[in-house]
Amino acid sequence: MTIPQVIVLNGGSSSGKSGIVRCLQAVLPDPWLAFGVDTLVDAMPPSLRASDAGIGFEPGGAVVVGEEFRLLDAAWAEGIAAMARAGARIVVDDVFLGGPESQRRWREALRGLAVLWVGVRCDGEVAAAREIARGDRPSGMAAAQAEAVHRGVVYDLEVDTSRAESLACARVIAARVRSSSSPQAS
Numbered sequence: 429m430t431i432p433q434v435i436v437l438n439g440g441s442s443s444g445k446s447g448i449v450r451c452l453q454a455v456l457p458d459p460w461l462a463f464g465v466d467t468l469v470d471a472m473p474p475s476l477r478a479s480d481a482g483i484g485f486e487p488g489g490a491v492v493v494g495e496e497f498r499l500l501d502a503a504w505a506e507g508i509a510a511m512a513r514a515g516a517r518i519v520v521d522d523v524f525l526g527g528p529e530s531q532r533r534w535r536e537a538l539r540g541l542a543v544l545w546v547g548v549r550c551d552g553e554v555a556a557a558r559e560i561a562r563g564d565r566p567s568g569m570a571a572a573q574a575e576a577v578h579r580g581v582v583y584d585l586e587v588d589t590s591r592a593e594s595l596a597c598a599r600v601i602a603a604r605v606r607s608s609s610s611p612q613a614s
Contacts, residue, residue, distance in 0.1 A: 431608050432544040433512045435460070435519045435601065436534060438581060439548030439589075440573030441489075441565055442558040445521040447594030448548060448587070448601070452519055455595075455602045461511065464521035468504050472497070489568030491525055505537035512541050523573060528580035544608075546601055547583040550574060551590035 435452070437445045449462045469483060476482025481496035493501075512518050524530035531545070550558075555570035585604050587597035 430542040432605055433517060433541045434508070434538055435544045435546060435605070436538075437519065437521050437546045437548050438524045438531070438577060438583075439550065440523060440555055440570055440575075440577050442555040442562060442570040443548045443550035443574070444558075444589030444594055444597070445548050448589070448597050449519050449521050451595045451598030452601060455598050456517075456605060458517055460517040460519050462519045462521065463504075463508055465523055466521075468501065472500065476500075485569070487568070489565075489570070489572040491523075491569070493525070502533065502537070505534060509537045509539075509541065512538070524577045524581055525573075527577065528582075530577075531581050542608075544585065544601070544604060545581075545583045547578055547581065547586040548597070549578065549586055549588045549590070551588075554590040 437448060439445050446464060446466075449464070453460055453462060469477070472482060476496055478484070479494065479496075480492075481494040483494070483497045484492045486492060508518055508520060520534075522530070522534070526533075535543075550570075552571040552574035555574050556568075559565045559567070559570040585601060587600055589597055592600075
């Protein structure tokens with residue numbers, strides 16, 4: 429087994445990925461940089477958050493992405509891969525709206541790197557309650573994404589935040605990373 433250079437967390441909105449990322453940064457022995465799709469969306473100009481070319485949020489929680497968003501998303505993934513190739517350890521927090529197609533795009537960007545693929549599951553009702561408590565997401569997004577983002581995606585490891593806290597999930601992931609670096613894992 430090879431020591432992961434990149435950990436990719438995939439899960440629906442309000443599934444607890446961001447909390448796991450913060451906990452991973454605290455429990456992993458080496459420094460890991462964190463990059464989330466929310467940061468990518470926030471970095472885009474407001475005009476792309478209100479056009480067919482960018483990203484839009486429809487009633488019921490559907491997310492629609494246009495060609496300009498796709499181009500920036502691809503560049504973002506390649507940039508993250510370049511940082512990993514330069515020696516940075518990276519945790520990616522993403523939402524695979526396209527299921528296996530989203531994972532394929534990441535696999536292409538991360539080719540040649542050791543990647544740990546982690547599914548972050550959360551019961552739709554639990555995620556919906558978190559969505560309401562957060563108040564910063566379109567209503568229905570968490571429930572719509574809870575299972576859809578996992579269909580057809582292949583993971584090395586899965587955690588469930590509806591049954592475990594972020595820290596416990598991070599410890600499970602960190603244990604897998606550490607076991608990858610142990611002498612018997614080579």
